Amino acid sequence: DSGVTQTPKHLITATGQRVTLRCSPRSGDLSVYWYQQSLDQGLQFLIQYYNGEERAKGNILERFSAQQFPDLHSELNLSSLELGDSALYFCASSISGREDTQYFGPGTRLTVL
Amino acid sequence: LAKTTQPISMDSYEGQEVNITCSHNNIATNDYITWYQQFPSQGPRFIIQGYKTKVTNEVASLFIPADRKSSTLSLPRVSLSDTAVYYCLVGGGPSDTGGFKTIFGAGTRLFVKA
Numbered sequence: 001d002s003g004v005t006q007t008p009k010h011l012i013t014a015t016g017q018r019v020t021l022r023c024s025p026r027s028g029d030l031s032v033y034w035y036q037q038s039l040d041q042g043l044q045f046l047i048q049y050y051n052g053e054e055r056a057k058g059n060i061l062e063r064f065s066a067q068q069f070p071d072l073h074s075e076l077n078l079s080s081l082e083l084g085d086s087a088l089y090f091c092a093s094s095i096s097g098r099e100d101t102q103y104f105g106p107g108t109r110l111t112v113l
Numbered sequence: 114l115a116k117t118t119q120p121i122s123m124d125s126y127e128g129q130e131v132n133i134t135c136s137h138n139n140i141a142t143n144d145y146i147t148w149y150q151q152f153p154s155q156g157p158r159f160i161i162q163g164y165k166t167k168v169t170n171e172v173a174s175l176f177i178p179a180d181r182k183s184s185t186l187s188l189p190r191v192s193l194s195d196t197a198v199y200y201c202l203v204g205g206g207p208s209d210t211g212g213f214k215t216i217f218g219a220g221t222r223l224f225v226k227a
Contacts, residue, residue, distance in 0.1 A: 002156070033215060043157070043200070043217040056212025090156045099213035100147050100202060104156025 003027065004105035006091050012111045018079040021108045025072055025093030031055070032074040033094070033102060034066055038087035049074055050096075081112045117201045122222040131188045133221050135201030138182045144204035146177060146184045151198045151220070160199075161186065188223075196225045 003026035013019055025032050034046040045058035049068035060066075063081075068074040078085060088109050092102035118136040125131045137146070145164050149157035161168060163175040163184070174187040188195055198220040 002158070004156075031213070033213075035215075035217075042219055043151075045215045045217070048212045048214070050212065054212075056214040058214055088154065092156070099215075100145050100204065101159055101162060102157075102215070103159065107154070107156050109154070 002103040002105065004091060004093050004103050006089075006105035006108050008108060009106065010109050010111075012113065013081060014113055015081055015083060017081050017112075018077065019081065019110065021076040021078070021089050021091075021110075023074045023076070023091030023093075023105060025074070025091075026103055028095065029093035029103070030072065030096050031094045031099060032068055032072070033092040034060075034074070034076050035090040035092065036087050037090060037107075038084075043090075046076070048099075078110070083112050086110055086112045116216075117203055117218045119199075119201055119218060119221045121219065122224065124224050124226065125191055126226050127192055128190050131191050131195075131223060131225075133186045133188075133199055133201075133223070134183055135186070135203075136183045137201070137203040140181050140203050146175065146181075147202045148173070148175065148184075148186045149200045149202065149217075151200065157200060157217075191223075191225045193225050193227060196223060198222050 005024045007022045030051045032049045036044045046060040048056040052068045066076045088107045090107045092104040094102045147162040148160045151157040161175045168175045176185045200220040
């Protein structure tokens, strides 16, 4: 158990819908990262937050957005969902100054029908 | 950004030592080398990290030559449960806001056979 929690574990929805994925980092970790992993794309970095502020952005679509709240939990919002958004979404966290050592949550499996 | 190159896949048998090499020619002076392990449908798990020479923990060893342009993850006496994808990560490069833009490569799929 990495100490990072993600909810829900599974999510099934229809095209055009909007969903919110939630992540709670390890206690004391200020940085949160979001990743998308689909069969044909590997592990893709989406975005990093540090203590509530966006710090780095990867290949995140404009239909996707994220935020980190004062209690350090983070949410990833996916809107206008398409079939191609079906994937595993992972959240990770790290301590300040050791961003290369990330602890991953169990992931949320999103299926868009 | 330090790009990494690893073999796409490797096969081994139980009880053998497995060495997976990662090339990272453009590694920056302050970059560490980190290896992760990922089982199907699970998040990657930190295995080992090093900066230079050799690092060993209860799971693996990491060998880094003096020029740091490559590294080798060594798994002693693998078992069936070591079948997984192994990622080599070197830094991630700075973003405009000073964040950490993590870049995972394709990884190496290790298949351990009985």
